[in-house]
Amino acid sequence: MYAIVEIQGKQYRVKENDKIEVDSLKKDSGKVTFDKVMLYAKDDKNVDIGHPYIDGAYIEAEILNPVKGEKIRVFKKKSKKRYERTIGFRKSLSLIQIKGIAFGAKKAEAKKEVKVDKKEVPAEQPKVQVQPKAPVKTAAKKTTTRTKKASSKDQQTLDI
Numbered sequence: 360m361y362a363i364v365e366i367q368g369k370q371y372r373v374k375e376n377d378k379i380e381v382d383s384l385k386k387d388s389g390k391v392t393f394d395k396v397m398l399y400a401k402d403d404k405n406v407d408i409g410h411p412y413i414d415g416a417y418i419e420a421e422i423l424n425p426v427k428g429e430k431i432r433v434f435k436k437k438s439k440k441r442y443e444r445t446i447g448f449r450k451s452l453s454l455i456q457i458k459g460i461a462f463g464a465k466k467a468e469a470k471k472e473v474k475v476d477k478k479e480v481p482a483e484q485p486k487v488q489v490q491p492k493a494p495v496k497t498a499a500k501k502t503t504t505r506t507k508k509a510s511s512k513d514q515q516t517l518d519i
Contacts, residue, residue, distance in 0.1 A: 360402070362460050364418050365395040373418060373457045383451040386422055391455070393418040399460065419458040426452050 361374045367382045384391065396416040400406045407413055428450035435444045 360460065361400055362396050362416070362418060363398040364393050365397060365412075366393055370397065373460075375457055375459055377457045378423070378454060379457070380426060380428070380452045380454055382453070383425065384422060384453045384455075387425060388422050390419065390421050390458075393420065396460075415462050416460070417462075418460055420455045421458055423454045423456055426454050428452050 361372055363370055363372050365371075367384075369382070371379055371381070373379065394412070394417040396413045396418060397409050397411060398406065399413055399416055407416075409416075431448045431450075433446040433448065435446075436442065
């Protein structure tokens with residue numbers, strides 16, 4: 360029996376009593392439930408596939424402790440500029456243990472009742488029609504063409 364669950368945008372294949380590392384969760388310890396179950400397989404023949412999630416299915420898990428991921432080294436270099444830089448990075452993760460895969464309404468959702476208060480919505484005010492303004496006439500631009508005056512140098516001829 361296994362399930363595929365979406366936790367913080369990533370998909371994991373989980374079974375009962377599995378320990379997996381996921382992106383850091385807000386809590387440091389305690390119980391959590393994940394309701395985005397995408398697939399549940401009791402065996403190879405009995406498989407339920409959600410569209411995109413299975414309604415009423417959820418995963419119960421317990422956060423064991425926060426851990427750090429594998430170190431990633433980033434090396435930057437610009438040739439001929441005497442620039443080199445090495446940066447290290449370790450991702451924060453949470454180690455969780457899967458307690459079980461369950462179906463049905465969650466306890467928290469079953470107790471919670473949704474009440475919707477209907478508020479009076481003010482009636483829409485009548486729309487005022489705006490008349491377009493009359494087009495503004497603009498004076499035509501005067502275009503002047505300048506003619507090149509003949510200079511005295513142009514009129515001179517060379518005498519040889």
